[in-house]
Amino acid sequence: MHISSTAAVYVISVAADLAGMHPQTLRQYDRLGLVIPERTAGRGRRYSGQDIAKLRMIQQLSQDEGVNLVGIKKIIDLQNQVDALQHRNDELEDEIRTQQAAKERDARVFAAGTAGDVVSIARGRRPQGRPEPGAMVLYNRFRRR
Incomplete structure (x- = not known):
């Protein structure tokens, strides 16, 4: 004991x-x-x-x-x-x-949609659809601090 x-x-x-x-x-x-x-x-x-x-x-x-x-x-x-x-x-x-x-966990991820608009996507995912030929695609995660 x-x-x-x-x-x-x-x-x-x-x-x-x-x-x-x-x-x-x-x-x-x-x-x-x-x-x-x-x-x-x-x-x-x-x-x-x-x-x-x-x-x-x-x-x-x-x-x-x-x-x-x-x-x-x-x-x-x-x-x-x-x-x-x-x-x-x-x-x-x-x-x-x-x-x-x-x-x-709750960090928001933004991407450019196929129409050129900004869309929120799930973390670790790419936007739906394929970018237009010659389009520049930038993937970056922004966190609010």
Whole structure:
């Protein structure tokens, strides 16, 4: 059985052990908004695998890099913004691809009819009838952008 990294399953003592911290440190980080665990009906904290990873990152930034908690909060906020913008960018790229595919499906193709008029024809087809001898025939597909 696989447990999702977003599933809040760890009580505070287990989360603190996994992150190599004291439970009081986790409570402080919760108050500061650095790592906000889910809550049970009885208000107990439940941490996910992602929360544990974030706690480890906070510990590394604090101990190894010398970043204070205010700086760490700013880094986390900026990373959340980047993640949200990347998600929105992915959504917009999908929407553009969908619209482009629809445009290509619905692209209109025009040709000169046998009487010299402009006619719309099915994509990948040539106009009906044969051109008059000596007539110039130009096949080109125009797309609206």
